[in-house]
Amino acid sequence: MRKILMIVLGIWLLFNPMKAVCSAEQIAVIVNKANQVSKMSSDEVKKLYTNDVLTWSDGKNVNLYDLSTGDPARKDFSNKVLGKDAEKVAEEWANKKITNSAKNPPITVKSSILVLDRVGKDVSAIGYLLKKDVKGENVKIIATID
DSSP states (O other), X not given: OHHHHHHHHHHHHHHOHHHHHHHTSOEEEEEETTSSOOOOXXXXXXXXHTTXXXXXXXXXXXXXXXXXXTSHHHHXXXXXXXXXXXXXXXXXXXXXXXXXXXXXXXXXXXXXXXXXXXXXXXXXXXXXXXXXXXXXXXXXXXXXXX
């Protein structure tokens, strides 16, 4: 019985490697070090990424950064924070852009390095990446998603 369980687990991991690896990693939501925000709940982050909230408390527009839909951190973020898979979220944004109803769409970048770079240079920016990838003195973590 144990042998069968191990075989089934092995097959599952073979076909779902990214999900298995990424789900164990924490996602860090980051802002520029100079941003006044020091902490946010998952719900507050969701409101930014769904355009329910468009500005910081000081009135400045929020600049959202997203990773590409294939990135494991994007998949986890979309599922855990937005409650949808990454492809569905991207499809919804595309539809909003086409119908001109996207108020503040996120800027999609190809890597965590670019998220760190852009957020580190922009006081109004927010982004996310795997917590283990957060480096540098220009950003701070304001939320951690398990």
